[in-house]
Amino acid sequence: MRALVRGAAGVKLARVATPRRLAGDEVLVRVLMAGLCRTDCYVAEGQLGPSAGGRILGHEIAGTVVDRGAGVPSQLLGARVSVDPRIRCGACSACGVGSPCVSPGFLGVDVDGGFADYVRVPAASLVRVPDELDARAVAYIEPVAATLAIVSAGIRPEERGLVVGRGRIAALAAALLRSRGFSKLRSYDPSDPASSERPAAGTFDFAIENGVDRAGMTALMDALRPGGRIVVKSRRIEPLVIDLLALVPKELHLVAAYYGSFSEAASLVATGALDLHPLWAKPRSLEDYAAVFEESRRGEGRKLFFALGKDLAAVPELRECAASSAPSR
Numbered sequence: 643m644r645a646l647v648r649g650a651a652g653v654k655l656a657r658v659a660t661p662r663r664l665a666g667d668e669v670l671v672r673v674l675m676a677g678l679c680r681t682d683c684y685v686a687e688g689q690l691g692p693s694a695g696g697r698i699l700g701h702e703i704a705g706t707v708v709d710r711g712a713g714v715p716s717q718l719l720g721a722r723v724s725v726d727p728r729i730r731c732g733a734c735s736a737c738g739v740g741s742p743c744v745s746p747g748f749l750g751v752d753v754d755g756g757f758a759d760y761v762r763v764p765a766a767s768l769v770r771v772p773d774e775l776d777a778r779a780v781a782y783i784e785p786v787a788a789t790l791a792i793v794s795a796g797i798r799p800e801e802r803g804l805v806v807g808r809g810r811i812a813a814l815a816a817a818l819l820r821s822r823g824f825s826k827l828r829s830y831d832p833s834d835p836a837s838s839e840r841p842a843a844g845t846f847d848f849a850i851e852n853g854v855d856r857a858g859m860t861a862l863m864d865a866l867r868p869g870g871r872i873v874v875k876s877r878r879i880e881p882l883v884i885d886l887l888a889l890v891p892k893e894l895h896l897v898a899a900y901y902g903s904f905s906e907a908a909s910l911v912a913t914g915a916l917d918l919h920p921l922w923a924k925p926r927s928l929e930d931y932a933a934v935f936e937e938s939r940r941g942e943g944r945k946l947f948f949a950l951g952k953d954l955a956a957v958p959e960l961r962e963c964a965a966s967s968a969p970s971r
Contacts, residue, residue: 645758661762666713674951675777677702700757701727701749704780724769724783790902795873799823807852809942810921832858841865871895925949
């Protein structure tokens with residue numbers, strides 16, 4: 643099968659063996675669509691994942707179950723699915739009682755991911771979706787689930803909120819909050835010289851961080867009232883400097899948001915409660931990976947996708963991707 647692999651010399655498109663031996667709790671998913679995000683770029687650059695390389699990238703996946711381990715119900719065969727990329731260790735006390743794993747692995751970082759014709763994952767990581775759902779929407783369930791975490795970060799619809807950051811990530815956060823009744827929102831991109839004026843000091847109850855530098859975090863903290871809440875959403879690879887002389891005297895609350903419910907995210911996407919199309923770029927074939935990664939370095943305005951499945955030819959705007967994206971074993 644084809645796979646985008648980070649080797650010692652960087653990312654390359656390679657032919658690798660299709661996973662054949664499935665553990666009892668695993669399934670094999672034929673990948674139809676996969677989204678590119680910052681985490682994949684970090685792995686591509688060698689900042690995450692095994693130091694020696696050899697990892698297949700990708701964790702935002704839409705696919706179809708085509709094989710199963712002995713312990714997986716046969717009813718899953720043929721199911722259209724997204725995937726929760728957190729791979730439970732199965733050994734910690736939390737896993738033993740069904741709670742979130744203390745130290746999960748991550749698809750495309752710690753284990754081989756979905757920038758390939760097929761990917762092997764635990765059946766417990768599957769998120770079932772309607773067969774007719776747009777493959778881009780299915781692959782986008784993971785970013786929606788990650789953004790849903792902000793709703794459970796102690797903020798309330800009647801409060802004044804500031805969404806800080808740039809591109810599709812900040813736009814998704816604002817759209818999701820508005821869909822939940824958060825009407826007193828303002829978006830602010832501190833990195834954009836053309837952005838509207840800096841928010842007035844002490845005027846917001848909470849702020850959602852979507853990838854800011856030190857100056858952006860300073861502006862964010864200044865905009866909050868005393869006792870306000872900072873919801874940290876980004877997973878930047880570099881340390882972020884926070885001025886404690888600005889944080890402590892105002893008694894600001896710092897909350898990290900990782901993932902919300904994948905089933906809830908799938909429902910939001912399936913029902914069309916969020917208008918996601920403006921956030922998506924046209925899918926490209928896996929063979930165009932170099933151009934896609936280069937485009938990702940120029941900005942994060944729209945989500946970039948790799949189209950892999952044969953049946954994508956049924957979708958007019960994806961038809962040109964399908965011929966070069968047919969899975970092979």
